[in-house]
Amino acid sequence: MRQIVLDTETTGLETSQDHRIIEIGCVELVNRRLTGRHFHQYINPLREVDDGAMEVHGISNEFLADKPLFANVAEQFLAFIEGAELVIHNAPFDVGFIDHEFRKLDGFGRVMDYCTIVDTLVMARQRHPGQKNNLDALCKRYDVDNAQRDLHGALLDAEILADVYLMMTGGQVDLVLGGQSHTTGDLGTQEIRRLPPDRPQLPVIKATAEEVAVHCGQLTRIQQISGGQCVWLAAADAVDEPLVSE
Structure with missing residues (x-):
């Protein structure tokens, strides 16, 4: 858009x-x-x-x-x-x-x-x-x-x-993972930190029904405020999938 x-x-x-x-x-x-x-x-x-x-x-x-x-x-x-x-x-x-x-x-x-x-x-x-x-x-x-x-x-x-x-209309638009940005050289390019292959598997914590309801309510508010331009809802509609997994 x-x-x-x-x-x-x-x-x-x-x-x-x-x-x-x-x-x-x-x-x-x-x-x-x-x-x-x-x-x-x-x-x-x-x-x-x-x-x-x-x-x-x-x-x-x-x-x-x-x-x-x-x-x-x-x-x-x-x-x-x-x-x-x-x-x-x-x-x-x-x-x-x-x-x-x-x-x-x-x-x-x-x-x-x-x-x-x-x-x-x-x-x-x-x-x-x-x-x-x-x-x-x-x-x-x-x-x-x-x-x-x-x-x-x-x-x-x-x-x-x-x-x-x-x-x-939604707050943060750039996401830096890892909690810290690292730079190298004069050009300020981002350094990639690779995780060890033998690291423990991360647990998957699913959202509760209450959290899902709050999440959907926030998306509805964004959809109303942005005049129907909520990118998360548009992406879900494009792949014909629900916003959250059951």
Whole structure:
């Protein structure tokens, strides 16, 4: 499954006042793993940045003066996101601005014509009702490092949101066996420790009925929160096998 975590910065808050996008940042997830591929672009909005917006992201009119227009990067941007599931915090804001930019061009539809969308703000409000659910609050709640986030920035915020989203929808995504990671050489390659062939056979401890019920309940919650994208349930369906053995 391919997902794109996306964020934008803009000249102001309202497309009705013809505010424009000035920065787009996207990072790619495939099967819940960051691939290292990203899309990042500053954009000349052909208008002034509001003072209030500049206080949030720190992007000045002078900095944007020599940047490309949205029309010059639209095809490259669309090629990067097309067919993916977009993961966005407060999706109506970013999607509304992207649609606003697309409407100014010939031959472009709406974001939902090309992608499906997951709104992590809606997800967070469902999981943590009555609490703060902005990105900084979620970073604190899920122990995600946001120390570099003095100002908003589209690419940095997309990278941080990717970590938050992975924690919200299942937690740990990388598994290191053996309790410790060993490295050798300058490249940091992982060392493989082989077990002796005459080692005692490990006992097999099956889950109790109560543990199975708790496990299935957790998978059901993940399925609901992720909009039907629980990879464990999908894998079980693919091989037509139950999640646990009797």
